[in-house]
Each structure stands twice: as C-alpha cells, then as structure tokens.
Amino acid sequence: METKKTYERPLIKPLNTGLMNKFGTRTDYATFPDIDGAPVADLLEKYGSPLFVYSENTIRKNFVDAKRTFETRYPKVQFAWSYKTCYLNAVCNIYHSEGSWGEVVSRFEYDKAIQNGVKPANIIFNGPHKSDDDLRMASKNGSLIHIDHFDELYKLHEIASELNIKPRVAIRVNMDVGIYPKWDRFGFNYENGQAWEAINKIIANGKLELVGLHTHIGTYIMVTSAYALAAKKMADLALSIKRQFNKTITYIDMGGGFASKNTLKGAYYPGTDTIPDISEYAEAITSTLLNAGFPHDELPYLYMETGRALIDNAGFMAGTVIANKRLSDGRSATIVDFGVNTLFTSFWYDHRVTHVEELGVHTEDTVLYGPLCMNIDVIRENIALPALRPGNHLVVHYVGAYNVTQSMQFISFRPAVVLIDTNGKPHLIRQQENLDIVQSHEVLPDYLNNK
Amino acid sequence: MVLKKNIAVSDNGFLFNPTTGDSYSLNATGIEFLKLLQKGKQNDEIIAEISAEFEIDTITVEKDLNDFKSTLVRLKLAE
Numbered sequence: 001m002e003t004k005k006t007y008e009r010p011l012i013k014p015l016n017t018g019l020m021n022k023f024g025t026r027t028d029y030a031t032f033p034d035i036d037g038a039p040v041a042d043l044l045e046k047y048g049s050p051l052f053v054y055s056e057n058t059i060r061k062n063f064v065d066a067k068r069t070f071e072t073r074y075p076k077v078q079f080a081w082s083y084k085t086c087y088l089n090a091v092c093n094i095y096h097s098e099g100s101w102g103e104v105v106s107r108f109e110y111d112k113a114i115q116n117g118v119k120p121a122n123i124i125f126n127g128p129h130k131s132d133d134d135l136r137m138a139s140k141n142g143s144l145i146h147i148d149h150f151d152e153l154y155k156l157h158e159i160a161s162e163l164n165i166k167p168r169v170a171i172r173v174n175m176d177v178g179i180y181p182k183w184d185r186f187g188f189n190y191e192n193g194q195a196w197e198a199i200n201k202i203i204a205n206g207k208l209e210l211v212g213l214h215t216h217i218g219t220y221i222m223v224t225s226a227y228a229l230a231a232k233k234m235a236d237l238a239l240s241i242k243r244q245f246n247k248t249i250t251y252i253d254m255g256g257g258f259a260s261k262n263t264l265k266g267a268y269y270p271g272t273d274t275i276p277d278i279s280e281y282a283e284a285i286t287s288t289l290l291n292a293g294f295p296h297d298e299l300p301y302l303y304m305e306t307g308r309a310l311i312d313n314a315g316f317m318a319g320t321v322i323a324n325k326r327l328s329d330g331r332s333a334t335i336v337d338f339g340v341n342t343l344f345t346s347f348w349y350d351h352r353v354t355h356v357e358e359l360g361v362h363t364e365d366t367v368l369y370g371p372l373c374m375n376i377d378v379i380r381e382n383i384a385l386p387a388l389r390p391g392n393h394l395v396v397h398y399v400g401a402y403n404v405t406q407s408m409q410f411i412s413f414r415p416a417v418v419l420i421d422t423n424g425k426p427h428l429i430r431q432q433e434n435l436d437i438v439q440s441h442e443v444l445p446d447y448l449n450n451k
Numbered sequence: 452m453v454l455k456k457n458i459a460v461s462d463n464g465f466l467f468n469p470t471t472g473d474s475y476s477l478n479a480t481g482i483e484f485l486k487l488l489q490k491g492k493q494n495d496e497i498i499a500e501i502s503a504e505f506e507i508d509t510i511t512v513e514k515d516l517n518d519f520k521s522t523l524v525r526l527k528l529a530e
Contacts, residue, residue, distance in 0.1 A: 007507035010481035010519045012466070014526065015474045326518055330525040362478035387478065389511070 008360040009324070009387035032354035032395045037424035040318050040356045041393055048432050049393075050319035050338035052404055052417040056094060058314035059400075060422070063098045066310060069279045073286040076301040080124050082256055083109040085307030085401045086315070090419050090429035092116050095310075103305040107134045110143075124253065124305070126172065126214070128186060135159050139167035146170045146214045146253070148187055153198060153208075160207035170212030170253060171198045175233050177226040183218050190233050199237070203245050210247065213237055216255025216305070220264070224276050227254065228284040235292030238300060253303035254285055260312035262349040262398045271349075278309055308401040315400020317343055318356075321392040322371060332366045334388055339370025339377045341410040343396060345403055346370075346379045353379070356393035359386035372411050404430070409438055452520045454488050454529045468528060475526070480505070484519050488529075 034040060036055045044051055063079070070077040080103035081095035087109060092102070093116055102113035105127030113123050120141030128148045130138070135152070136159050138145050147153050147169055160167055172187030173195045188195040202210045217230045231254060238249040258281050263271040289302060319338040327333050340346050353368065363384040370377035379396070388394075407414050413433035418426045431437075460466045464477035466485070477485060483504070487497045498512045505512075523529040 004506040005479075005504055007501075007505035007511075008478055008480045009515050010484045011478045012481050012485075012519070012522055012526065012528075013476050015476055324518075326521065330522065360478050362476065362481075387480075 008362075009389060011360075011362045011364050011387050013362065013364060030354070031356060031358055033356055035316055035318075035395070036420040038420045038426050040395055043418060043426060044318055044320065044393060046426075047416045047418055047428060050317060050336075050342065050415045052342075052399070052415055052430075053316040053318055053426075054088075054091060054400060054417065054419045054429070055314045055316075056419055056421050059091065059094050059311060060098060062310045062314060063095060063100065066278050066282075066304075066306060067098070069282045070286065070302065070304065073282055074289065074302050076299060077304065078251070078301055079304050079306065080122075080253075081310075082305050082307030083113060084405055086311050086404055087112055088404060088417060088429055089116055090427070091311070107131065107137075110134070110138070121168075124214075124303070126216075126305075132159070135167075136163065139163060139165055142168060144168055144170060144212065146172050146187075146212075147198065148172055150188075150198065150201075153201060157205055157207050166207065166209045168211050169202065169208045170210070170214045170251070171195060171202070172214045172216070173234065173237065175215065175217070175230060177217050177229040177233075179218060179221060179223060179226045181218070183216070186216065187214070190237070195237065196240070199241060203241075203247065210241075211249070212251040212253055212300075212303070213249055214253035214255065214303075217257055219257050220259045220308070221257045222259050222275060224280045224284040227281055228288045230254065231285045231288035232292065235289055235294070239293060242298070248298050249300050251301035251303050252289065253305065256305040256307050256309075258306050258309035260308050260398055260401065262312060262345070262351065265348060265350055267350075278306075311400040312398045313400060315398070315403065317396040317399045317403070319394055319396070321388045321390050321394065323390055324388065327367065332364045333369055334366050334385065335369045335371060336379065336394060337371050338379070338396070338415070339372040339374075339410075339412075340379070341370075341372060341377075341412075342407040342414055343370070343379060343399060343403055344406040344408075345399060345401070349398070350380060350383075351399065352397040353383055353385065354395050354397065355386060355388065356395060359388070359392070362386065374411075409433060413438065452488075452524060452529050454485075454523065455527075458528055460485055460489075466528075471527065473526075475528075480515075481519065484516065485523075488520075488523075 035053050036057055080101035083104045101122040102118040103124040104110045104113050120143050123143040125138045125143050126146045139159055173190050174184045174187045175190035188198045202208050213234050215230050234252045241247050259275045261271045261275050317338055319336050322335040322337055325333045363386055366385050368380040416432040417430035419429045420426050458468050464482050466475040498509050501512045502509045
C-alpha cells in the first residue's frame with residue numbers, strides 16, 4: 001500500500017524586506033519532545049493536560065552552581081529557599097536537601113517549612129504582616145525575625161518582655177540603589193535615617209538580639225551594580241553598629257531579585273542575551289563585602305534568598321492545542337488549554353513556547369490564547385509557530401517561579417504538577433484539582449439547597 | 452473565489468504577485484492547494500485530491516481550504 005504524505009496546515013506568509021531586526025531571535029523550529037527524558041506526550045496522557053513539569057536535575061544544578069559561585073568568592077554563605085517562589089513541598093525539600101534554609105513571608109509558609117523539617121532557627125521570617133501570635137511563635141522558636149516596621153519592632157519588645165526571652169531579629173533596610181521602582185515600602189529606609197533609628201532602638205532597649213541586617217532591593221534586577229551599592233550600604237551599617245555599639249552583626253542578608261533568563265514584555269533583546277549571569281551578581285555583592293573593611297575574623301555571613309533565578313528554568317508548562325482560528329484582521333490565532341490563571345507570568349514575560357511533535361519548518365505569526373472565556377487570557381500576543389493542529393502539544397519554558405504559587409482556580413481546575421527525578425522518572429507532586437476539591441470549602445445554606 | 456491569473460509560484464513555494472511586487476512563501480501543502488486552485492478545481496475536487504495524497508481527514512482539509520482561500524483574498528491574491 002502506498003504511503004501517504006505527511007499533512008501540514010497550508011501556510012502562506014508575506015516576505016518582508018527591510019523590516020528585519022538584526023538582533024532578533026531565531027524561530028524555534030526544533031521540537032521539544034521530552035523533559036529530562038520523559039516524553040511530554042506521555043506525561044500529558046498520564047497526568048492530564050495542561051500540566052506543570054519540574055526538572056529535579058535542573059533545580060539541583062541551579063542550586064549547586066549558585067552555591068559554588070558564591071562560595072568560591074566569599075567564605076561564609078548561606079542560602080534560604082524563598083518559599084513564595086515555589087512552595088511545593090517536593091521542590092522545597094530538594095533545596096533543603098542541598099543545604100538551603102527556609103525564607104518565609106507568612107505563617108502558612110512558616111508552618112510549611114517546619115513540616116518540611118527545617119529547623120526553626122534556620123527559618124528566616126520576612127514580610128510586612130506577622131501577627132502577634134506569629135511573632136510569639138517565631139520568638140519562642142528562635143527563628144530569625146526580619147522586622148519590617150516600627151509597629152512590629154515595638155510589638156516584639158512587648159513580646160520579649162511578656163515571654164522573658166530575647167528574640168533573634170534583623171531589620172529589613174530599604175535604600176536608593178539607583179533603580180526604579182525603589183522598593184521603599186518594605187523595611188526601614190537607609191537614606192533618611194530610619195534604619196539607624198530602628199537599630200538604635202533595638203540596641204538601646206536590649207530586649208531583642210540584633211543578629212543581622214536584611215535588604216531586598218527589588219525584583220528582576222538586571223543591573224548588578226545596584227547590588228554592589230546595596231552591599232556597600234549594608235556593610236556601612238554593620239560597621240557603624242560595630243563602631244558605635246561594639247556589636248558584631250552576624251549576617252547580612254542580601255535578599256533575592258536576580259533575574260531569570262525570561263524575556264520581559266517590551267524588551268528589545270531576548271532575556272537569554274541580556275540577563276546577567278549569577279556570577280556577575282555574586283561578584284558585585286561579595287567583592288563589595290570583602291572590601292568593606294570588616295576585620296577578617298568578623299566577616300559577616302552572607303545570606304541569600306534567591307528564588308526566581310534558581311527555579312524558573314526548571315519549570316515547564318505542557319499543554320495541548322484546542323483550536324486554530326482567524327482573527328478579523330487576518331491574523332492567525334491558536335487556542336491552548338492553559339490560561340493566564342495558571343500561567344500568571346504570561347502578564348510579565350514573552351515566554352518561549354516550543355512544539356512537541358515534529359512539524360514543518362514554515363511558521364506563521366500567531367496569537368496564543370488560553371482557554372478562558374476572558375479577553376485578557378493571552379499567553380503570547382505574537383509568536384512564530386509552525387502550522388499547529390488541534391491535539392498538538394506545546395511546552396512553555398521558564399515558568400518555574402511564581403506560577404504554581406500564584407495560579408488561581410478560575411473557570412477550570414488547576415493542573416497537576418509532576419517532578420521528573422534525576423533518573424528521568426516522573427512523580428506526581430500535586431494532584432489536578434477536581435470539583436470536590438474546589439467545592440470542599442463551600443457551604444450551601446439549607447434554604448438555598450434545591451435538591 | 453477566483454485566483455488572480457498573473458501570480459507566479461515556484462516549485463519550492465516562492466510566490467510573486469507582479470501587480471503589487473509582493474512576494475510570499477508557501478509550505479508544501481500550501482503549494483499543493485494553490486496549484487489545484489490555479490487549475491480551477493472546485494472545493495470538492497481539492498478536498499478529494501488532498502485527502503487522497505496526504506494522511507489527513509476530509510473535514511480538516513475542508514477547514515484548512517476555507518481558511519487558505521480567505522487568506523488569499525485578504526492578501527489580494529484572489530478575489
């Protein structure tokens with residue numbers, strides 16, 4: 001029997017001259033059939049579509065690389081996994097197994113870290129909202145409480161008196177490091193003297209043990225010199241504390257905010273070409289601290305709370321093409337089964353999207369829509385993709401940070417999450433939601449029950 | 452829909468419209484569709500020929516043919 005030719009949706013594409021961007025990215029013609037050896041189509045069949053997939057190999061490699069990068073430049077480094085970036089227990093435990101502490105910003109995250117076996121003393125409790133009960137609990141446990149505002153500071157004084165203990169604290173410091181936006185809503189300001197006032201109050205009062213200084217200058221910071229400036233100001237504070245109060249600060253926590261290789265919307269160059277390597281961030285921070293003037297035996301520990309840069313490229317969203325359609329202006333549109341409710345970072349990034357099956361090399365500029373009956377549900381406003389057909393599978397890259405934690409149940413169920421272990425074996429680490437799960441917290445008053 | 456008579460398409464999918472000076476590229480299936488349209492074939496004939504030649508169902512071919520023809524009209528290669 002004669003074999004028929006492989007079919008591809010017919011495409012015709014205008015050829016434009018004079019419009020090329022010589023720095024433009026090439027189109028992804030290559031297929032992306034598997035993640036760490038696990039075929040994407042098989043994963044989708046087994047666990048449902050869409051599906052979040054994490055690569056344990058990549059998570060571990062990211063962490064080991066970052067740790068080595070900092071530790072070869074600075075003798076005392078401690079990483080704390082930023083829970084809010086991705087607090088799936090399986091993911092957190094990978095970081096903890098590599099030696100990472102926990103950095104949390106709520107009681108919910110704190111309790112998760114405790115359940116994941118993190119020693120209370122190795123939990124950094126950040127954030128602007130810690131209830132009185134949270135502060136009592138963290139104080140009793142000896143966790144590191146990073147004070148955000150004066151109300152919290154005074155409350156901790158009360159709690160310290162009430163419990164007759166000396167909570168271990170740091171203050172969060174915000175500062176001008178020449179970037180926009182200036183994150184001055186968190187912590188005490190450096191330039192206007194607020195940070196120094198907080199330090200004075202803590203030391204003068206004597207009820208709290210000031211062990212560290214913390215800053216977190218922003219998110220997705222692409223300028224490493226901002227970190228150098230921040231480290232300089234933190235070191236100046238620590239040295240001033242030593243000079244004025246003869247007190248040695250144990251650690252300087254430089255927070256996170258390192259960019260991943262994603263391409264921000266509106267960026268002219270792709271993120272892969274413009275985002276600094278983690279070694280550039282490390283060099284800016286560590287060389288500043290090493291040259292700040294600390295006595296050799298009083299060099300503070302450097303704590304890092306890097307989240308996004310350690311997880312983004314380890315996470316994938318795999319999904320399925322639902323339909324193709326033509327918009328009123330003739331543009332091609334493709335509807336896929338994952339939307340902005342689960343892929344929140346589509347609002348920020350032009351995510352790389354690749355196809356799983358072998359398709360032709362001809363591409364068409366396409367709008368990629370999610371499945372929600374909402375106009376905002378756009379995954380990519382414009383992307384060159386081969387002639388997709390319903391049922392084809394796609395993989396969205398660099399989605400490991402903030403998507404699972406910020407995804408919301410909306411219109412459809414949130415997808416399952418699978419971890420591919422270091423041997424290429426998939427493990428279900430979060431079940432797909434179903435109607436029972438979604439409705440489990442609803443209460444229907446008897447008088448509205450029509451059954 | 453009537454394809455403009457003077458458009459030229461090469462075997463490797465390069466299409467030139469001498470009226471406007473615009474050029475286009477077609478994928479392999481696009482070339483097949485266009486050549487059948489140039490021969491004046493009707494929808495039923497095109498669907499039958501394409502589904503006989505390619506591994507595809509007739510419904511998909513019909514959908515794709517309609518979309519392809521509307522694109523040709525939009526690009527002013529047909530009217």
